[in-house]
Amino acid sequence: MTVDASSQQLWRRLTDWPRNDPDVLAALEETFATGDWGRYHGEQCKAFVQELASYHSVEHVQLCASGTVAVELALHGLGIKPGDEVVIAGYDFPGNFRAVEAAGARPVLIDVRDGCWTFSAEMLRAAVASETKAVIVSHLHGDLAPILEIADECQRLGLKLVEDACQVTGAMIDGKRAGSFGDAGVLSFGGSKLLTSGRGGAVLTDQPDVAQRIRIRNDRGNEAFPLSELQAAVLRPQLRKLDELNRQRLSSVALLRKLLGEEGALRWAPTSSDQISSAYFKLGAFLEPQTVDREAWVAEAVRRGVPVGSGFRGFYRRSARRCRQVGELVNSRRASERTVLMHHPALLGTAEDLECVATILERLIVADD
Numbered sequence: 001m002t003v004d005a006s007s008q009q010l011w012r013r014l015t016d017w018p019r020n021d022p023d024v025l026a027a028l029e030e031t032f033a034t035g036d037w038g039r040y041h042g043e044q045c046k047a048f049v050q051e052l053a054s055y056h057s058v059e060h061v062q063l064c065a066s067g068t069v070a071v072e073l074a075l076h077g078l079g080i081k082p083g084d085e086v087v088i089a090g091y092d093f094p095g096n097f098r099a100v101e102a103a104g105a106r107p108v109l110i111d112v113r114d115g116c117w118t119f120s121a122e123m124l125r126a127a128v129a130s131e132t133k134a135v136i137v138s139h140l141h142g143d144l145a146p147i148l149e150i151a152d153e154c155q156r157l158g159l160k161l162v163e164d165a166c167q168v169t170g171a172m173i174d175g176k177r178a179g180s181f182g183d184a185g186v187l188s189f190g191g192s193k194l195l196t197s198g199r200g201g202a203v204l205t206d207q208p209d210v211a212q213r214i215r216i217r218n219d220r221g222n223e224a225f226p227l228s229e230l231q232a233a234v235l236r237p238q239l240r241k242l243d244e245l246n247r248q249r250l251s252s253v254a255l256l257r258k259l260l261g262e263e264g265a266l267r268w269a270p271t272s273s274d275q276i277s278s279a280y281f282k283l284g285a286f287l288e289p290q291t292v293d294r295e296a297w298v299a300e301a302v303r304r305g306v307p308v309g310s311g312f313r314g315f316y317r318r319s320a321r322r323c324r325q326v327g328e329l330v331n332s333r334r335a336s337e338r339t340v341l342m343h344h345p346a347l348l349g350t351a352e353d354l355e356c357v358a359t360i361l362e363r364l365i366v367a368d369d
Contacts, residue, residue, distance in 0.1 A: 010305030013353055017345040018196050023237035031233040040222065044232035051239055052202060056177045056185070060211035062203040062218065063227035067166040067188025068095035070201035073225070074184035075103040075134065077205065077214035078160040084133040085324065087159075089119050090332030091314040091339075092138050096164065097323075100136070107323040108132060109315050112331045116269050117284060117311075117339070118145035121153040127326040128157055138164040139171065139178055141284025141311070141341060142253065143269040147173055147181045162186065166201070169194045170242045172277035179204050189231065194246070194281055194344065195238045197231035249280045249347040252354055256283070259358035265292070266340070266361065282341040284311065290338065297364065298340060304360050307346050311339025 018024075028037075036042030049061045064070050080086060082104030088096055090109045100107045110127045112119050117140040124135060135154055137145045147163060154161040165171070165179035166188035172178070179185030184207075189200035205211055218224050260266055266285040287294050294310060301308045314336030316329040346357065 007303065007305035010353065010356060011302075011307065014305070014346040014349050014357070015307050015343065016348075017192065017343075021237065021241075023241075024234045027233040027237050028230070031230060036229045036233070039229055042229040044229040044236070045227060048227075048232040048236050048239075051236060052187075052204070055239060056180045056204050058180050058185070058204045059206045060204070060208065062211065062214045063232070064201045064203065064218070064223075065225040065227065066199055067164075067186055067190065067201040068099055069225045070166075070186035070188070070203045071096055071099040071136065071162060071164065072102050073214045073217055074162045074186055074203050074205075074210075075099065075105065076217045077203065077210040078134055078162070078183055079213065080105050080134050080160070083131065085129065085131040087124060087127050087132060087135040088315075089117070089138060090316050090325070090329035091117055091312060091335040092136075092140070093164075093166070093312060096136050096138065097315055097318070101322070105133075106131070107315070107318075109318065109323055109325045109329060109332075111327055111329045112335055114331050115267065115286065116331075117141050117143045117335055119150075120146055121149040124150060124153055125157070128159070129324075132157075132159065134160040134162060136162045136164055137182070138166075139168040139278075141167065141269070141282050141339070142278045142280040143284065144168065144171060144173055144178065144278050147178070151181050160184075166190075166193070167281040168279040169281075170246045171279040178279070180206075183207060184210055189227075189235055192281075192343065194279060195235055195242060197227070197235050200227045200231050200235070202227075245348065246277075246279045249344055250278065252347040252349070253280055253283055255351065255354050256358060259355065260362060264362065265289075265364075280347055281344050283344070283347065284339055284341050286334070286338045287340045288338070294338065294340065301361065301364060304364070306357050306360050307343045309341050309343070311335060311341055 031037045052061045084105045085108045086100045086105045087108045161182035163182035163185040185204040187202045189197045316333045
């Protein structure tokens with residue numbers, strides 16, 4: 001299939017990430033001038049730890065090599081041991097399932113809410129057994145989990161809570177940052193994330209014993225899963241601009257939803273008062289009707305210059321040998337089969353670009369032109 005010049009230009013504008021930021025360049029030059037770029041322990045990581053702690057209003061921050069490593073470190077910090085169970089959603093990032101296994105624990109899969117990518121406190125309650133020790137709650141595709149209710153339920157049930165905020169860095173819930181509600185929270189600085197250094201992650205916690213166990217787990221004579229001084233240097237100016245860019249993305253999501261409507265081929269997750277300050281690494285929607293071939297639809301949208309993709313494969317097919325499944329995971333399966341995602345750089349486009357995107361998606365018919 002051929003792609004015309006206007007579609008190529010639209011694609012380039014809507015996929016420009018990371019952007020050429022002069023403040024990032026200045027940070028790199030400063031790190032070169034001070035020599036921190038070649039040090040194990042320079043000033044950049046120390047400063048970034050302090051800035052992340054202040055931004056999230058938490059006491060302890062452990063930088064690490066990725067968001068996936070951050071989840072594993074968080075589980076170890078919470079004392080999860082072989083034979084323990086950890087509850088996760090039947091639709092989630094694949095690395096979270098593997099992080100549970102890497103900690104020696106057994107994943108317990110529960111369904112997500114209808115039309116959402118997150119689960120509820122009631123769903124969690126029905127999944128708990130004597131071996132269940134912890135829960136991983138992921139905020140996905142701009143859909144913020146009902147974390148206040150889930151945190152309260154975890155406290156009542158005596159469960160440890162890991163809050164995965166890798167996709168929603170900077171989001172606000174009830175006046176607090178996402179990632180600060182659990183016994184531990186995790187962030188990702190991967191190459192396409194809202195804060196990016198190519199790779200990287202962090203664990204957040206207010207509990208000194210959790211922080212200490214994480215440090216011990218991470219200590220192999222030096223840090224086993226480090227974030228470099230160069231990575232910290234480029235993340236610091238991005239953190240200062242994160243709120244501004246998140247406001248722009250939030251405004252763009254509102255515009256797209258208005259232009260495309262609530263009853264069209266794209267069905268959006270319901271909004272609530274908790275979600276007015278969400279953050280969007282990916283804007284998610286459910287593609288309807290189910291007779292539409294999702295992969296063909298995605299391919300045609302991409303051909304026309306719109307950066308969309310499919311959601312996660314989910315875990316509803318995982319064998320009982322690897323996990324315990326609660327119920328039929330009907331909503332998780334639907335999320336796996338019908339979710340489509342738009343990458344966040346598109347949400348930094350102009351109003352004209354967003355109107356063009358809406359027109360393309362509204363009229364999209366999968367066909368060989």
